[in-house]
Amino acid sequence: MEWMARSLERRVNPAEVLPGCRSVICLSYDYDSSVSRPSGSGSICLYAHGRDYHGILEEKLADLSELLSIYGGEQKGYVDAGPVMERDHAEACGLGWRGRSGLIVRRRGGSRFFIATLLTTLELEPDAPASGTCGSCRRCVEACPAGAIMENGLVDANRCLSYWTIEHRGAIPEDIRPLIGTRLYGCDTCVTACPWNKKPLPDADERFRMPFRLASISLRDLLSLDDAGFTAMFRNSPLKRIRREGLLRNGCIVLGNAGTPDDFDLLKRLCGESPLVAEHAEWAMERILHRHAAGGCPGGAEDEK
Template sequence: MRTLTSDTQKLRGLIDREAERAGFAVVAVTSPDSIPLAPSRLAQFVAEGFHGSMGWMEETLDRRGDPSALWPEVRSVIVLAMNYGPEHDPRELLERRDRGAVSVYARNRDYHDVMKGRLKEIAGKIVAKAGGDVKVFVDTAPVMEKPLAEAAGVGWQGKHTNLVSREHGSWLFLGSIFTTAELVADTREADHCGSCHACLDACPTDAFPAPYRLDARRCISYLTIENKGPIPLEFREAIGNRIYGCDDCLAACPWNKFAQMASEAKLAAREDLREPKLSDLLELDDAAFRTFFSGSPVKRIGRDRFIRNVLIAAGNCADPALAGQVTGLLSDASPLVRGAAVWALSRLLPEAEFNACADVALALEGDDGVCEEWQQALDGISQKEIGL
């Protein structure tokens, strides 16, 4: 067991003060060997294919499950959490189908950028005080932040697999500082989910095969962000107007009643991303997309994937007023966009108009995937006609 010396106390006091100054809601410490079950759980997740197309998870399996495998010199892991609690329940926007729902975490600056600079400042203070070496991570390296945060006492991994805090609910960004300094670990947090399954019931696509287990291939966040291809037909209606990520399981957590709205201005939502109009977003070409989402995590998926998402939302909106914009995207340079436009248009146009549009577009379409979208849409209309 590590001994609590005067120097250790002073270093921890410094870390706590600097974390508070930098706007972190929680700071806690654990040891690099505190997540012994993580490697096997991660291996099972990958073996069952629940990671979908996120090949990097399989490629970094060994390092991801063990902090010491990632950096053998690490002696302590400092976990820091930043509150991004929303002002209102984000699910309220789901009823406004003419608006796009962007996940709460992505409504302003990329939290990776916000947190990493602050973590580096704290890490620099640690080295100045205690010497040694440090490494800073914010969700971009093979680090299992959630199990480490649970081990450090920041919160616990709920049945939705996300971190839950008694003080901050499900709204915490996580980052970590690996250090060669010897620090005393904090007490692990217990699981306080009890018999509650609100988060599991809230999932629109049944992405949880069991409590504490997630099949990312069915998760709307995965489908709209990580998934590079067309969104599978079976999930399109359930996506509703969610155009980037999904907050349903997070927002359903009863522990959110103790969460406070994020007070840090840099984490407050951009006004133009609180409830953007689908009609405005459909107009974005690549240059406009990059400008509009400059500094936002949304920018990372690129314009084509984003417009794919907006088109799915447009189809679910079922507002004929959007048909003109969607028709224009049938000639978009991206097959991904054209394919999504086909599905959206099949829900926006009367049958005769859609069939006429198909006759023209199919004669010009050279992409097999888009042609398949047309055929699926036409088949769907035929099945409706005969009552299937």
């Protein structure tokens, strides 16, 4: 992604971020979920099921920073933000190894965790890098619906469905839309395909579990929320990041891939939203008409894997 090239020197040299930085501390915090939305109703990736993780982890970093200050340290902490190469630091600190999918993988718990990074002026004894590799396993590569995984620990953002449904602000290219299937926010395909993620994480923080209202609300009702309703539902959720317009855009794509003519009234109403949403709503109606005129139904690469 283009924004990662900004301030490159600061990203690769922690001392440019915190003058006098002598150590980098990386911490992991598990997430897991036993609750999800019904199939076809618009899936949400695991890390975004519950509360926004930024504030929760920032509080924990603040507590650790306060402790280190007693020993004379000056600290700066980051949670999935700021000019730090968190995955590079996490690998060097021994949290896990960089998997073929680009995610940091641990022997216990796989890749289902958040990373928090704390820079400090204290000189601390370093941990050894974690041992382990993905070996010959290529399950994430083979499962990725868009062919985004480049096998060398890198992901092509121009193909990644998480990028398009979360990071990208404008129109989603038409060749990408069918690949999104029924994904409303993010994509967990490489996570769920990884054998290290097969076991549940019973001790994961329950604040990251999906609340009943979000798990039970239909896609139609979700896309019918007004600005106030969207704010109320997602005030403390990572989904607030894409704003209501992004949710409507993604929802139109889901309907285009899995909806029926019964969704036309909703899609016509959405045509009255912003030009961005209207474009995707019109595309969705065309897709539904074509699919039903041909006597087909959603399937193949268009469904979630």
